[in-house]
Structure formats: C-alpha cells, structure tokens
Amino acid sequence: MHALWVWAHPHASSLNGRLREVGVSALGAAGWSVDEIDLYREGFNPLLVGRGEADVRRHQDRLRRADLLVVQFPLWWYSVPAILKGWIDRVFESGFAFDVPDPETGKPLKYGRGGLVGKRALTVVTAGDRAATLGPRGISGDIEDVLWPLLHGTFWYTGMDPLRPHLITAADDLDAQATARTEADLRLRLEGVMTEPRIDYLPMSEAHYDHTIRLHDSVAPGDDGLSAHREGGSGPNT
Template sequence: MRVLWVLAHPEPRSLTARLRDEGVRALRGAGHEVVESDLYAMGWNPVVTAADFGDAVGDGDRLDVAGASERALRGGTLAPDIRAEHDKLAQADTVVVQFPLWWHGTPAILKGWLDRVLVQGYAYNVRDQAGRTRRYGDGGLAGRRALAVVTVGAGTGLGPRGLHGDLAEVLFPLLHGTFWYTGMQVAEPVLVPGASRLDDAGFAAAADDLRRRLLALPDGPFVPYRPQDGGDYDGRGELCDAVAPGGRGLGVHRRA
C-alpha cells in the first residue's frame, strides 16, 4: 500500500500520536510506503480564504468558493500548501485520517484540511462521459480506500441506545458524506473508547488492534454503503420503495 496518514492532534506525546507511531511503524515494517501530514506540526491553516485561489478571484469579486477553487485547480493557482497535499494524495492508494473525537466531530484543523484540500473538480463535482455527477461510491478520489482512526474519551454509552450515540452515526458525515461521497472505499473505523483513562495494558491492546487492522486493510472490512448509481436510489436521490421498505435513519444507506 501507499498510505497518506493525516494526523490531527496538538500534542506529540498524546495517545493519538503514540498510536500513529505504532501504526506507521507496522506499515513500514511490512514494506508499505507511508507519507504523513501531521497538521499541527505543519502549522496547517484550516481557514478557506480567497488567497487559496490566487488570481482565480479578481479584486472586488464576490467569493464563490466552489467555483473559484475549481478555476484555481484548472489554472494551477491553488495555494502551494493545497497543491502539496494533492501531490501526496496522487501517490496514495490509502488515506488514514486520525483524530480525537471533539464535540462529536473532528478537530477544526482537520475539518479545515478537508475544506481546503478536497476542492471542486478534484474531489467532488466531477462528471462522467455522460455528464452525470460522480459521487457516493464514485468521484474524484475513486480507487482509494479510507480509514478513520478515532480516539474517544467516553468508554461507555457508545451504541444504538447509548447516551453518547452510535459512533457509526456520529461519524456518518465523515465516512459517508466525505469519504464515500468522493468515491473512496470506506473501511470500518478503528475506534479507541475510554482513551482518557487508558492504562498500559489498554494501550497495548489498542495498538495491537490498530496494527492488525492496518495490515489487513486491503481486504477490509469495509462499510457496505449503497452506491448512488447501484440501483437503490431513484432520480431524486431517494431510496426506491422496494429497498429497505419502511426503513428510516442513517442505517438505511448501508446494505445488509
């Protein structure tokens, strides 16, 4: 595998960073290539501004982020830090995104990486030869697989009836709305609950699980999301009546 590992944690001695070190070491030891984007160490700027797009935005023009980003992509005027991440993605067949769950979402720096890097015409709003928009199982990042590695402070109450919610649904915006939307095959996430209270034995078990999942990653397990063009959805983007009849909620977008 050729892996891009994106890390979002401000403390290099954190549990998150230590698990990253274990994972990268295991991958390289097995002969896989790993390139890293340690966002805090890089001083990554998470804020989208007109400066991202160079002369694709004229003085006094209203900023249309999607349109300007695609014009800058086509014209080669995207900011250098964005182009550098595109170069990393171009070489990767696997993307590992690692972060602590903060307020039921990603840290702002990681959200800003997604906002600035996955621009229109590159990761989304790409079209096939018939002019149809490629998304949800196809798209600009098709041919890659994606794995989220997530540390969670809570150790209990994480399930369909849990107080903190079902993590499969909490992570739906990232797994389905970002990875799957842009065409990447979505691996079942690696979750480390109770991270703030993990002892040495717990860390060893979490590291072993991460190594096992990484080295088995070409074979999954993968989330069985329904592709947009697989026949399960009608022309309005609604599930066909015969698919999961009576079903509601985010789970209906997974095939059994």
C-alpha cells in the same frame, strides 16, 4: 502500497502521538511507504479563502499518490478537530475530489464514484467516552452514525471505500496494560486494512434512488434511518 497518514492532535506526546508512531511503524514493517501529514506541527492553515492555492495543490498531490488514507483524530463534540475539517474543506476541492464529470454522461460522479475512487479510507479515533456509549443503543450514538458526515458524506461521496472506524474509547484512562492492548489492536487492524470489507453503503444508482436522490420505497422498506442507505438496509448494529 502507499499510505497517507493525516493526524490532528495538538500534543505529539499524547496517546494519539503514540498510536501514530505505532501505526506508521506497522505499515512500514509490512512493506508500505508512508507519507505523514501532522496538521498541528506543520501549521496547516484550515481557513478556506480561495481555490487552487499552492499548499492545497501539494496536499492534493500527496493524497493522489495514496492507496490508503488514514485520518487520525480525537473525537471532539462528536466531530473532527477544526484543523482537520479545514484540511478537508481546502484539499477536497471541486474538480479534484468531487464535481468530477462522468465521461459518458457529463454528470458529476458521486457516492461510490468520484475523484478519489480506488482509495481506501480508515479513521483512527480516540474518545473519552466508554465503549458502550458509542455502540449499539449508546447515548452518544453508534460511532458509524456519529461519523456519518465523514464516512458517507466525504469518503464515500468522493469515491473512496470507507472502512469501519478504528475506535479507542476511555482514552483518558488507559493504563500501561490497556495501552499495550490498544497498540496491538491497531497493528492487527492495519495488517488486513486492504482486504477487510468496506462499509456497505449503497451506490447512487437508479436501482436504489429516484430522480430526487431519495431511496425507492422498495429499498429498505420501513427503515427511515441512516441504515437504509446500506446494502440490505443493514445498519452497523444488525
């Protein structure tokens, strides 16, 4: 198996840097080959000005080879760092990740189907907030809802299987013991990364959505939130 580990943090000596080392080492010990993209150290240009540029094609080739995409970043203003957003904007191009036509109908494949189908996607996320604030009823919102644009609107949209975010909270306050536990948790998570169930988003099919791509009234009746777009209308907290 082959993994592409993309990470976005300005400081290699940070907790993020340590977790990247632990994660890449754990995959290697399990027999994986791992390709790393360090966006800051590589000086990746996040500005989208054209299509089909040479550096973008190289990154697409690296993503194409991967069975697993790991995207690691600190949660900044409830989203990804700008350099990572730019990587997605540039690399996930039309014709590569999306706007890939269905050979039977000619219509673009999306939401469970697409140019990146067959790959799994795991986010490794650090946050300064305490765990409760990014969990059920937390003031920041559940992490799966906070990252909806990435998990559903990017990974699932392009056909990848999005996995539950691997969230490290109170990241600024971890002592040596807590850091050791955090490292062990990441190793354990990666051991089962190809067998754990994906987030159970609904595919875009006539069984679930009408011609306006709105859920049929019979699907998750009474649920108008993001959880309605999951199997059985079950959200991350149910």
